[in-house]
Amino acid sequence: MHPLLTDQPGEKLLLLGNEAIARGAIEAGVGLAAAYPGTPSSEIANTLFQISRETDLCFEFSVNEKVAMEVAAAGAAAGVRTLTCMKHVGLNVAADALMTLAYIGIKAGMVIVTADDPSMHSSQNEQDNRFYARLSGLPMLEPANPQEAKEMTVFAFELSERLELPVILRTTTRTSHVRAPVTLGPLPETTRTKGHFEKEPGRFVPVPAVARARHQVLLQRGKEAQVMADGSRFNQRIGQGSLGIITSGVAVNYVLDALEALEIQDRVEVLKLGFTHPWPVGLLSEFLKSVETVLVVEELEPYLEEAARVVAQERGIKVDILGKASGHLPRLYEFNPAQIREVIAEVAGIEHHPPQRPDLSWLPELPPRPPSLCPGCPHRETYLIIKDVLKDLGEEAIYPTDIGCYTLGLLPPIQMADYLICMGSSVGSACGFSATTDQRIISFIGDSTLFHAGLSPLVNAVYNRHRFTLVVLDNETTAMTGHQPTPSQEIMPPGYEHPRVSIEEICRAAGVKKVVTINPYQKKEAREKVKKALEGRDLSVIVSRAPCILYARKFGISKAKS
Amino acid sequence: MKKIKILFVGVGGQGILLATRVLAEAALKDGVPVVASEVHGMAQRGGVVEANVLLGGYRSPLIAEGEADILVSFEPVEALRALNRCHEKSIIITSTSPLEPFTVKSGLASYPEIEPALSRIRDSFAKLVAYDAAALAREAGTAKAVNIALLGTLMATDMVPVSSQTVRETLARLVKAKFREANLKAFELGWQQWVAQR
Ligand code: SF4
Numbered sequence: 207m208h209p210l211l212t213d214q215p216g217e218k219l220l221l222l223g224n225e226a227i228a229r230g231a232i233e234a235g236v237g238l239a240a241a242y243p244g245t246p247s248s249e250i251a252n253t254l255f256q257i258s259r260e261t262d263l264c265f266e267f268s269v270n271e272k273v274a275m276e277v278a279a280a281g282a283a284a285g286v287r288t289l290t291c292m293k294h295v296g297l298n299v300a301a302d303a304l305m306t307l308a309y310i311g312i313k314a315g316m317v318i319v320t321a322d323d324p325s326m327h328s329s330q331n332e333q334d335n336r337f338y339a340r341l342s343g344l345p346m347l348e349p350a351n352p353q354e355a356k357e358m359t360v361f362a363f364e365l366s367e368r369l370e371l372p373v374i375l376r377t378t379t380r381t382s383h384v385r386a387p388v389t390l391g392p393l394p395e396t397t398r399t400k401g402h403f404e405k406e407p408g409r410f411v412p413v414p415a416v417a418r419a420r421h422q423v424l425l426q427r428g429k430e431a432q433v434m435a436d437g438s439r440f441n442q443r444i445g446q447g448s449l450g451i452i453t454s455g456v457a458v459n460y461v462l463d464a465l466e467a468l469e470i471q472d473r474v475e476v477l478k479l480g481f482t483h484p485w486p487v488g489l490l491s492e493f494l495k496s497v498e499t500v501l502v503v504e505e506l507e508p509y510l511e512e513a514a515r516v517v518a519q520e521r522g523i524k525v526d527i528l529g530k531a532s533g534h535l536p537r538l539y540e541f542n543p544a545q546i547r548e549v550i551a552e553v554a555g556i557e558h559h560p561p562q563r564p565d566l567s568w569l570p571e572l573p574p575r576p577p578s579l580c581p582g583c584p585h586r587e588t589y590l591i592i593k594d595v596l597k598d599l600g601e602e603a604i605y606p607t608d609i610g611c612y613t614l615g616l617l618p619p620i621q622m623a624d625y626l627i628c629m630g631s632s633v634g635s636a637c638g639f640s641a642t643t644d645q646r647i648i649s650f651i652g653d654s655t656l657f658h659a660g661l662s663p664l665v666n667a668v669y670n671r672h673r674f675t676l677v678v679l680d681n682e683t684t685a686m687t688g689h690q691p692t693p694s695q696e697i698m699p700p701g702y703e704h705p706r707v708s709i710e711e712i713c714r715a716a717g718v719k720k721v722v723t724i725n726p727y728q729k730k731e732a733r734e735k736v737k738k739a740l741e742g743r744d745l746s747v748i749v750s751r752a753p754c755i756l757y758a759r760k761f762g763i764s765k766a767k768s
Numbered sequence: 769m770k771k772i773k774i775l776f777v778g779v780g781g782q783g784i785l786l787a788t789r790v791l792a793e794a795a796l797k798d799g800v801p802v803v804a805s806e807v808h809g810m811a812q813r814g815g816v817v818e819a820n821v822l823l824g825g826y827r828s829p830l831i832a833e834g835e836a837d838i839l840v841s842f843e844p845v846e847a848l849r850a851l852n853r854c855h856e857k858s859i860i861i862t863s864t865s866p867l868e869p870f871t872v873k874s875g876l877a878s879y880p881e882i883e884p885a886l887s888r889i890r891d892s893f894a895k896l897v898a899y900d901a902a903a904l905a906r907e908a909g910t911a912k913a914v915n916i917a918l919l920g921t922l923m924a925t926d927m928v929p930v931s932s933q934t935v936r937e938t939l940a941r942l943v944k945a946k947f948r949e950a951n952l953k954a955f956e957l958g959w960q961q962w963v964a965q966r
Contacts, residue, residue, distance in 0.1 A: 220789075220796045222806070245808055327807065351803070351827070384829040385789070385804040387796050459803075459827035544832030561855035563834040564892035570885065572849050573877035575779065575869035577815030614813065619874055 208257050215392040223381040224249035226352040226388045227291070227319060230359025232257065233391045234315065237286035237399035238264045240274040242658065243687035244293030245328040246382040247321035251291055252688060259701040262399045267690050267702075270629070270658040271296035275303040275318070282312035282372070283410060285401025287363055291319035294335045295628065299659070301338070307372060308342040309420035310410050311427075314401065315363035316372040318344075321382045324505045324540035330609070330628065332539070334506035339374050339483035343424050345431045346374040346483035347440065350458040352386045358440065358480060360391065365434070369427045374483070378505060380456040380540065432484040440480030441489055447473040449554055450497030450525075452490075452510055454479040457503045460546035467547055470554055485513040494523045501553050502529035505541055528553060578614055584752035585612040585679050587726035589620045592648060592677065595736045603646040604639055608632035608660070610652035611685045611754075622650070630659025633676060637663060640672040646743065647674035653709065654684040654692040661712065664747075668717040673743045678709055681754040689757045697753060697761050713747045720746035727752055769800065770929040771824035773831045774922070777850045778842025779867050780817050783915035786942070787840075788819040790919060794938040795823055795930045805829035814870065816846060824929055838927060840918050842901070843867050844882045847889075857894045861921045861962075862886075863901030863914060897921055897965045904957045909950030916951045920958025932959075 209219065210229045221229065227250050231239065239258075241251035251267065258265035264281075268274035271292040278288040292300065297320045304318070320338065323329040339346035347362055349355040355377065362373040408416055435441060445465075451474060453461045458478050465471045477493045479486065490513060494500060502511040511529040518525055528534045534549050535541075544560065551558040579586045589612075596603060607613055607623035608631060616623035625635055632649040639647050651660045656678055664676065682697055684690040691699055693707040713721045722739050724732040732750075739746045774791075778784050788804050795802035805820045820831045833852050838859045841847030847862035854860065864882060871877040890896045905913040916939065923932040936952060943951050 218796060220793050220802070248808075351829075380805055380829055383806050383808050385792055385806060386802065386829075456829070459829065463826055463828045542830050542832040543828040544835060561834055561857065563852070563855050566851055566892075568885075568888050569848055569851065570880035571877075572845055573869050573872045573879055575814070575816050575845075575871065577780070577813035578870050580813060611813065618876060 208260055210253060210257060211260065211393070212390060213393045215390055217390050218387045219390060220385055221352050221388040222249055223349070223352045223355045223377060223384050225253055226356040227359050227375065227377070228253035228257070229388065229390070230356040231289050231317065233356070233393060234360045234363035235287055235394040235397045236263065236289050236363070237397055238278065238281040238288045239290065240266045240268045240277040240288070241291045242268055242271045242274055242296060243684055243690045244296050244321070245687055246323055246377070246379045247291045247293045247296070247319060248687045248690070249382070250319060252690070254289070255702070262397060264399055269693065271300040272303050275300040275307070278316055279303065279307050279312060279372070281401070282314050282316035284403040285314045286398055287315045289317045289319065291321070293329065294320055294322040294333050295329065295331065296320070297335055297338055299629065304338065304342050306412055306417070308344050308424055309412055309417055311370040312366065312372055313370065314398070315366035317359060317362045317366060317375055318372050319375045319377065322376065322378045322506065324378055327379055330626070332506060334509060335376055336482065336509045337507065339376070343428050344371055344374050344483070345369065345481070346376055348376050348455045348480055348482050349381050350455055350478070350480065351381065352384060352388050354440070354480060355381055356388050361440070369431055371424070371427055378456055378540070428484055432487060435481040435484055435486040436488040438481040438486070441486050442478045443493065444476040444478055445471055445474055447475045448498045449474045450477065450493060450500040451475070451503055451550070452477045452479065452493070452500060452514060453503040454482055454510060455505060457505055457541055457546065460541055460543045461503050461550070463543055464547035464550045468551055468554070468556055468558055470556060473554065479510065482510065485517070487517055490514060490517045491521045491523065494518050494525045497525065499526040499528065499553065501534065501550065502527065503535065503541070503546060507537060576617060578617055579611060580755060582755050583611065584681055584726050584750070584754065585615065586620065587729070587752070588677065588679055588750040589615050589622050591726060591729060591732050591736055593620070593622065595733055595740060598737070599740065601646055603648045604643070606632040606635045606639065606647065606649045608651040608655045609686070610655055610679070612650055612652060612679050615650065629655055630663060633660045633663035633667065636674040636676065637667050637670065637672040640674050649674055649676045651676060651678055653678060653680040653682070653694050656709065657693050657707070661716070664713065664718070665716050667745055673745055675739060675746045675748060678747060678749045680709060680749055680751040681757065683754050683757045685754040685757060689754070689760070697758070709749050718745055718747050720744060721749070722746070723749045723751060725752055726750050769824045770927070771826060772837045772927060772929065773826070773835055774821045774823070774838045774840065774928070775831050775836035775850060775853055776819040776821065776840045776842070777846045778817055779846065780814050782817070782842045783912060784817050784819050784842065787915040787919045788821055790935060790939050790942055791821055791930065793942070794934040797938065798930050798934050800929050801825045803827065803829045816849070818850070838922065838925065840922050842914055842918060845879065848880070848885055851889070854893060856892070859895045859925060859927065860889055860893050861897045861918060863918060864898050865900045865902035897962055899961045899965070901958070904961070905954050908954035908957055910947055910954070912947070913951050913954035917954040917958035920955035921962045924959040924962035
């Protein structure tokens with residue numbers, strides 16, 4: 207049995223924040239979940255997938271986040287509790303669905319988890335997705351630790367059902383990937399996995415007249431949510447004093463530890479916020495009135511800081527608000543406990559002496575250790591073959607690349623990655639380079655990424671006569687995020703058998719005339735084929751197929767056999 | 769209860785997350801408050817991996833510069849890289865068997881001399897225990913048990929508010945049966961290194 211199906215309320219398990227969210231969803235009776243993997247959110251989906259093999263839970267890896275959002279939304283419209291999870295940039299992909307979903311709403315609870323990545327441990331930007339809550343008008347919860355992540359997930363389903371709106375659960379890397387004890391709650395006796403969709407065209411089909419009415423409903427629900435945020439048990443005042451600190455998410459921990467270390471718990475009052483959209487305006491205003499100075503400690507953007515300023519201005523409250531605007535805290539990167547301790551000490555006017563650190567000026571220069579393609583990775587072989595062929599042809603190329611392990615082809619000695627924006631951008635940007643340069647263009651994309659966002663721009667390339675070569679690095683899996691399945695794979699994870707979708711056939715059906723398949727380990731043959739594909743400058747697709755060695759190893763398949 | 773901040777550092781694939789988990793689960797079993805932060809994702813492709821384990825009642829899951837009470841490093845260069853996270857009274861435990869980054873293999877950077885650096889550490893910090901954990905793991909019967917040998921040394925310090933017996937039991941529970949004996953042996957050999965170098 208999966209450990210997260212343990213039916214012993216009160217028992218404590220050591221869980222990752224992401225596992226705690228999965229457990230919360232199970233406790234809340236989630237019936238359907240859909241996701242596209244992305245670090246730091248991946249373990250939520252992986253865990254729910256494993257659990258779906260032992261229970262009635264219906265789980266799918268969708269081809270992208272927008273599709274996952276649509277799947278979950280429809281399920282919730284049919285009366286089944288649903289969840290979708292994604293990394294922060296994934297919500298950009300799903301944003302189109304999200305914005306109107308907020309209008310039409312849901313029937314059974316729906317939770318949208320977005321995992322932000324301050325400091326960009328595994329991401330291309332550090333956007334603060336709390337603004338999606340403001341943009342869409344949806345309620346949002348921000349857990350501070352794994353225990354809260356679980357409790358808030360359970361509560362998010364209730365809240366969602368009460369307001370008939372999806373609820374956003376926003377984590378950051380240090381709540382997703384923190385391991386701490388979590389006290390289990392009871393499992394539901396039954397879980398609803400099948401519902402019934404009641405037609406309601408005046409609600410679920412947002413033609414302009416319907417949408418106009420629904421926007422009003424959304425605003426009304428927002429007001430109700432605001433009252434709930436004010437009274438939420440996840441928004442707490444802790445301690446007492448003339449110095450106030452407003453904080454949310456993982457920063458809560460840094461603040462509380464700092465107060466303890468500085469021994470000033472009795473001089474400071476903390477407003478710890480977990481239900482952060484809509485802004486708990488009433489609570490904020492009472493808090494601002496009761497202190498002389500306020501320090502706002504939150505990672506990334508000054509979301510709560512702005513809330514505090516707006517509330518103070520609206521209610522004519524005289525209080526000094528310190529934070530990012532005052533330069534006490536940066537808008538860049540994740541916080542650390544020492545930094546927060548120092549800022550609080552400064553604001554509170556306290557001397558404090560961190561432990562002495564020895565002189566390290568003697569340290570020699572250390573060799574950097576950036577992540578790189580695994581030894582023997584099939585992508586490496588493909589890159590080298592293409593490099594060789596181009597050398598033979600005496601040509602150079604621009605290499606638009608995409609999101610996956612192969613992005614590491616950027617590093618020396620390969621250095622075959624020149625331009626990247628987001629999932630699928632290798633194909634779209636190749637279109638742009640093709641229209642504006644005479645250079646040879648060779649784009650790289652992975653199999654999972656192709657299905658995620660590469661197919662539409664490929665159709666665009668055919669239709670608009672763009673000329674480039676797209677190399678599909680088909681390693682049979684989504685390797686970067688931990689080997690989740692992809693539609694074209696032959697080696698399927700047990701319990702996830704599915705029909706195969708052929709990459710070659712799709713490309714041909716889209717109108718690509720030249721589609722070749724190579725095995726990157728069979729170098730001679732592969733080189734011949736690549737050379738042929740690069741004859742002339744027409745649009746061509748090279749599918750380079752060999753399983754990721756780590757993935758193949760899991761299933762006991764050697765690369766020689768591929 | 770003793771509060772302590774332990775920093776594990778090493779290279780992707782060295783088993784840092786397992787060592788972290790064994791220690792954290794043992795803490796849970798012993799009723800010691802624990803919070804651990806792990807690095808996932810890209811770093812696993814041969815990059816630097818670190819895990820922060822805070823025991824005894826901290827809420828923050830991170831160890832900042834100058835804050836680690838004990839540094840456990842799976843690789844000598846990574847020990848040097850993490851020294852800025854330590855303070856004068858820190859205990860440093862490190863394996864001495866190098867894992868060359870590809871930047872060194874491809875001639876883009878050079879691997880520093882380790883011996884002189886170790887003697888500097890010995891002078892500047894409270895204690896250094898350094899040994900070839902890879903060799904020790906092989907001696908125990910599985911080359912993979914570098915992580916467990918170092919965990920054994922860590923537990924021998926007597927600084928960790930978790931019972932070493934609970935750690936052994938948790939280890940036995942979490943590793944596959946066929947590696948159990950070798951891992952427990954590695955734990956003991958690592959323990960003896962502390963005793964020998966104390
Ligand atoms: S995980 Fe697989 S695809 Fe990624 S670098 Fe390693 S071998 Fe290559």
